[in-house]
Amino acid sequence: MQLLYAIAGIILIIFVLKDLVTTTLSFQGGGLLTNFLSEKTWRLCLKMAGNDGKKKLLERVGHMLLVLIILTWVAGMWLGSFLLLLSDPASVLNSNTDEVTTAWEKLYFAGYTLSTMGNGDYKPSSYVWDIVTNLLAFSGLAFITISITYIMPVLSAVILQVKLSVFLNSLGNSPQQMLLNSWNGENFNRLLKHDADLADMITQHSQNHKAYPIIHYFHSVEQRQSVILNLTIFDEAINFLQFGVQDEARPSDEDLLTIRGAQDYYLFVLERHQKNEEQEPYSFPEMNWNALIEAGIPLKTDRLSEFNSTETYKKRRETLTYLLYQDGWQWKDIYRPNPV
Missing domain, CATH: 1.10.287 (Helix Hairpins)
Incomplete structure (x- = not known):
């Protein structure tokens, strides 16, 4: 004994x-x-x-x-x-x-x-x-x-997480509003001028998440400070730019390479989160793009219905669905009935 x-x-x-x-x-x-x-x-x-x-x-x-x-x-x-x-x-x-x-x-x-x-x-x-x-x-x-000493870098990572969330929310609190705020009547250069800063913050947040995954559980009930909500909104805005906006008006894939690379790295880091057994298969609420049409943004109208298919951007949307669910959110918090 x-x-x-x-x-x-x-x-x-x-x-x-x-x-x-x-x-x-x-x-x-x-x-x-x-x-x-x-x-x-x-x-x-x-x-x-x-x-x-x-x-x-x-x-x-x-x-x-x-x-x-x-x-x-x-x-x-x-x-x-x-x-x-x-x-x-x-x-x-x-x-x-x-x-x-x-x-x-x-x-x-x-x-x-x-x-x-x-x-x-x-x-x-x-x-x-x-x-x-x-x-x-x-x-x-x-x-x-x-x-x-472990406490200090964790709290610093949480502060950066909030900073990133507020920065993204200032661009728009829905994918539609983010695109409207970035549109200058001809292109989306207003969004591109932030791409280096955003890519840097997203990459740093991803690395912090990898080093200190406990920051995932520092939750905010306010959309402005909820990093998962705002990163999902931003990801969907970029998705729609690539998928639903006419080629002559949207940034090229090369122009979006930096920001897209940072988004992909974030999703790669968080892929370890597994699907919760209680989670139902995801679906999207009806998406309202009328405000973009009224603003004169040239859309690929024949593809709008295809955008909300679960087969479009399937892998990245599945990862984001798991993250939203595990943080107490749903797609209806991303695509609201009145998005602007």
């Missing part, structure tokens, strides 16, 4: 440290434990909110998850250290009486060793346990430092 305590403790400490290092230092996404906690907690909260992205409850999930993940690391390290000490009844002694400590006293010793506070009430019983205690103290110091 004592050997099992030692094995379980070592395995738990290694598992937590691996998750910590993967999540904070690898820049390749969260560890197994972090991803499990994040996805399950978010889905639970989303279900409690009735899959409604406008519920205030969802705005608090990101901050709650950040605290929960760090507390889980603390609990895992503490429990693992406690199990390791528990493997030898005489691993820790009372400093004053040299009596063997109880399980509760070992739990206390493990906690203050990891926190590097150490008050001298208890001591390791041998040179071997001296070394183990030192290793635990060093691990605790590294753990505390990395956990605290």
